[in-house]
Amino acid sequence: MAERRPRVWVAQPLFDDTVAQLAAYCDVDATTAITAHDSAALAARLAGVDGALVTLNERIGAAEIAAARSLKVIANVGVGYNNLDIAALGAAGIIATNTPDVLTETTADLGFALLMAAARRIVESDRWLRDGHWGQWSFTTMLGADLHGSTLGIVGMGRIGQAIARRGHHGFGMTVLYHNRTRLPADVEQAAGARYAGFEELLGRVDHLLLALPYSAQNHHLIDAAALARMKPSATLVNIARGGLVDELALVDALAHGRLAAAALDVYENEPDVRPELRALRNIVLTPHIGSASLATRRAMVQRAVDNLLAGLGLGAHAGRPANVVNAGLLAGTAAGVGDAGSRIDINKR
Incomplete structure (x- = not known):
C-alpha cells in the first residue's frame, strides 16, 4: 500500500x-x-x-x-x-x-526611509502641497532636522539594527549609539560604526531613536511617558519592530504637545487597527507593516x-x-517523517 x-x-x-x-x-x-x-x-x-x-x-x-x-x-x-x-x-x-x-537589508532600508521621512517632514510636506498651501510659503516653512552629523540611537542591535547602524555611520556620518541586552563584540561594533550606551543615557543623547528589538512581555511599553520625557523635544522616534514596544497614547501626547518633534511607525499595538489619535497627528508617518515589502x-x-x-x-x-x-x-538530529505512523518529534529528547 x-x-x-x-x-x-x-x-x-x-x-x-x-x-x-x-x-x-x-x-x-x-x-x-x-x-x-x-x-x-x-x-x-x-x-x-x-x-x-x-x-x-x-x-x-x-x-x-x-x-x-x-x-x-x-x-x-x-x-x-x-x-x-x-x-x-x-x-x-x-x-x-x-x-x-532574507529580509534584513530590505527592512533596514525601510527603517532608514522612515527616519528620513520623519526628520525632514516629507509626508507632512506632501500633504501641505496637495492641499494647496504652497502660496503661504515662508523661509521657515517645513523646517525639519538633519540626519547627517546627528546622533542616532538604536535599541536592538541584531541583524537589522546593525544594518541601520552601518547606513547611518558610513552613509550619513552619524554618531551611532546602541543599547542591547548583550553588548556586541568589539569587531562587530567597529564594523557597524556603533558604540554601546546604557538605555537611559541613550534616550537623553540621541537626535533620532529607532527601535529594532524583538517584543516580549518584559519590554512591553518600553517607550512609555517616562522614556519619552527623557528624550530631546527636537528628537524623532521610529518603530519598525513591534507595536507593543511603544505606549501609543503616551506618544500621541508627546507629539501633540511638542515634547517630541516627530515619529514614524510601521507597526502598531492592535494591527491592523490604528488608533485614530495617531492618524490625526500631522507630525507622524504611518506605514502598514511594510518593512520587508519588496x-x-x-x-x-x-x-x-x-x-x-x-x-x-x-x-x-x-x-x-x-x-x-x-x-x-x-529537533533531535532529524525531524520525524510523515510516513512512520505520523509520529511527532519527541520533545523530551535533546
Whole structure:
C-alpha cells in the first residue's frame, strides 16, 4: 500500500509558483483569497493537516491546535513570530519556523526611509502641497532636522539594527549609539560604526531613536511617558519592530504637545487597527507593516518558509533539517517523517 502524502495548508495567497513546489511532495490546500481566519476557522483548518504555511495574520495558540493531532510543522512567513504561542506549540511537539536573514537589508532600508521621512517632514510636506498651501510659503516653512552629523540611537542591535547602524555611520556620518541586552563584540561594533550606551543615557543623547528589538512581555511599553520625557523635544522616534514596544497614547501626547518633534511607525499595538489619535497627528508617518515589502524579499521569504516546511516534514533537499527553527529544542538530529505512523518529534529528547 502506498505511503500517504502529507497534507499541508497555506493560509493566505502568496506566490503561486513558489507555493507550487509543495505539490511535488504534499497534498496542498492553498487559500486563494485574502482571508481573516478566526480562531474556530484556524482550528478547523489545522485539524486535518501535517503542516501549515502561515503569515503574521494568523494567531495560533493552544485552542487552535487542540484538535491538530497530525500537525508537525508551522512555517511562519516573517522573522517575527509573536503571532504564535511558542510554548503551546512546543508542548504539543509542533515545530515552528520563521524567515530571518532574507529580509534584513530590505527592512533596514525601510527603517532608514522612515527616519528620513520623519526628520525632514516629507509626508507632512506632501500633504501641505496637495492641499494647496504652497502660496503661504515662508523661509521657515517645513523646517525639519538633519540626519547627517546627528546622533542616532538604536535599541536592538541584531541583524537589522546593525544594518541601520552601518547606513547611518558610513552613509550619513552619524554618531551611532546602541543599547542591547548583550553588548556586541568589539569587531562587530567597529564594523557597524556603533558604540554601546546604557538605555537611559541613550534616550537623553540621541537626535533620532529607532527601535529594532524583538517584543516580549518584559519590554512591553518600553517607550512609555517616562522614556519619552527623557528624550530631546527636537528628537524623532521610529518603530519598525513591534507595536507593543511603544505606549501609543503616551506618544500621541508627546507629539501633540511638542515634547517630541516627530515619529514614524510601521507597526502598531492592535494591527491592523490604528488608533485614530495617531492618524490625526500631522507630525507622524504611518506605514502598514511594510518593512520587508519588496518583491525580491517577499519572494525570498516565501521560498524560505516553503523550504522550512518541507524540511520539518522530513521531505526535500534538507529533510529533517529546517534552517530556522524557533523552538529548536524539538529537533533531535532529524525531524520525524510523515510516513512512520505520523509520529511527532519527541520533545523530551535533546
